[in-house]
Amino acid sequence: MKNSKIIFFGSKVLYFLILVVFIALLLPFTRTFFIGQGHRWLVMLLFSFSLSFTLTPWVRYLAKKASILDYPDNRKVHHQATPLLGGIAVYIAFVSSIFINNIYTKPLLAILIGGTLIFLISVVDDIIEIPALPKLLAQFMATSIIIGSGIVLDMFPKTPLGDAGNVFLTLLWVIGITNSFNFFDGMDGLASGLSIITAFFIGIVAFQTDQPFLGWIAIAVMGSCIGFFPYNFRLHQPATIFLGDAGSNFLGFTLASLAILGEWxxxxxxxxxxxxxxxxxxxxxxxxxxxxxxxxxxxxxxxxxxxxxxxxxxxxxxxxxxxxxxxxxxxxxxxxxxxxxxxxxxxxxxxxxxxxxxxxxxxxxxxxxxxxxxxxxxxxxxx
Structure with a gap:
């Protein structure tokens, strides 16, 4: 009992400290100082992390109140009803980090618009469970948006047939990776942890190849997932909240799009x-x-x-x-x-x-x- 009280108190102190970090980063002069020192990446990381970490318990509370839960069944590995919609905290943290740091371009806006479309239909799916075909059509539309902005795989020569092949491969890549992320949201912490690792390596290679803009976006994804991860993966206890389709589909789409956006x-x-x-x-x-x-x-x-x-x-x-x-x-x-x-x-x-x-x-x-x-x-x- 004494140990549980200490852990409870410690978690509240940690939450308060991270909340203080988030509030500090809301102040323009704090961000200006770090950016002036060449540490925009740190601002992106800490802002997205702190917002996701402090927001997730509130999303969990609302999901419980609204009974938006993932109930156990014979094909699922968890044994108790668990709140969904954790992806809302991740989405808000990522998008807020992008806009508060003023790092948006036409391709990134296309990714955000397409990602938001997938996010919204996935939120609906988490609440009322819609059929697979409408979700696939939404993914097709979202991928078409980024293709229209110029985010296309460049595998074939610039000919009419080659362009068609590049568009097809782009659709296959983005929709395939998006759904694969969703499939991996089947065990505690798996999809969110893989998102952290994937975003980390995209960021590292982006900075290696002198693409800081791409690196900052990847870091924002990583920070958003790190803030959510402690609630989603606990070594000796079950997760307290799941990403849901809203989180896994959004992360899959965003990271798949970044892979095409980068020059490797x-x-x-x-x-x-x-x-x-x-x-x-x-x-x-x-x-x-x-x-x-x-x-x-x-x-x-x-x-x-x-x-x-x-x-x-x-x-x-x-x-x-x-x-x-x-x-x-x-x-x-x-x-x-x-x-x-x-x-x-x-x-x-x-x-x-x-x-x-x-x-x-x-x-x-x-x-x-x-x-x-x-x-x-x-x-x-x-x-």
Whole structure:
């Protein structure tokens, strides 16, 4: 009892101190001082973190009052009704950090407009659960907005056919990553933690490649998620709030868009292509794996079945079977994502042959994880 009182008191003190940081950063002269010292990144990080951290308990309270909860069922891993809408705190913290620091351009505004569209329909989905097709159409519209602003993958030559191919790949990338983030919001802290790691490495590579604007945006995403993370991932207790579709879809869309917005290499197409693939490796691997296995096994036979199918065959579910622990599964995925992010940093200084070797290394990791998962599944079936 005494220890619980100390922990409760300590958490209140921490909340108060972080609230003080947020209030201090609202003052123009505080931000001007740090920016004048060349530390805009620190302002972005602390502002988004402190606002998200202080706002999340209030969002949790409102979600409880409105009974906007995620209830346990046979395909979910949590065992008690948990408030949704945590994505509201993350969204507000990120957008506020962008506007209070006056760092917006046409491409960023397109990302914000598209992200807001996805955020709003996902909030509705968290409240009343809408069908998959309207959500997919909203993602298509949001991606079309960023394409219209010039955020397009540049994989094919500038010809009518090449332009069509680039637009198709952009749609595939953004919608695929957006949904993959949503799929990873299936265990405590997984989607928010992966968002922190992904944004961190996007930011690092952005500063490496002299793209501070992109780095600041990534840091704002990271700070918003760090502020939310303590409520969403606790080692010995369940999460007190979930991101919900509003948070996971918004984060997936935003980070996928930043990957296209960035210029990852000068005159080296292999490095330019491999850098975001390594940073987003976990998401690409999971989406590719479940799509292929569901088609091969006959679980989905057409597009309608594919968008409506909900299963427990994602990477975190398979690793839970292998490791016999949800927390260890989450931490292992964090480790994988971090390793691939480090490879993306090394890639910046690599020759073409080194870049190819790093991609091969990532492929070997994919094969090893797949083999281990298959063995665990086989053993579980025997038992």
């Amino acid at each position: 290499a000068d005159n080296n197409p292999i490095v330019s292509m491999a850098t975001p693939l390594l940073i987003f490796w976990v998401f690409v691997f999971d989406m590719t794996h479940i799509t292929l296995t569901r088609i091969i096994s006959g679980k989905v036979t057409n597009f309608k079945e594919w968008i409506n199918y909900v299963g427990n065959d994602h990477l975190h579910h398979r690793l839970e079977l292998l490791l016999n622990s949800k927390k260890q599964s989450v931490l292992f995925i964090f480790f994988l994502c971090t390793c691939m992010g480090i490879s993306a940093i090394v890639l910046r200084y690599a020759r073409t042959v080194d870049a190819v070797l790093l991609v091969i290394q990532a492929a070997i990791v994919v094969i090893l994880v797949t083999i281990l998962e298959a063995r665990a599944k086989k053993q579980a079936n025997k038992d």
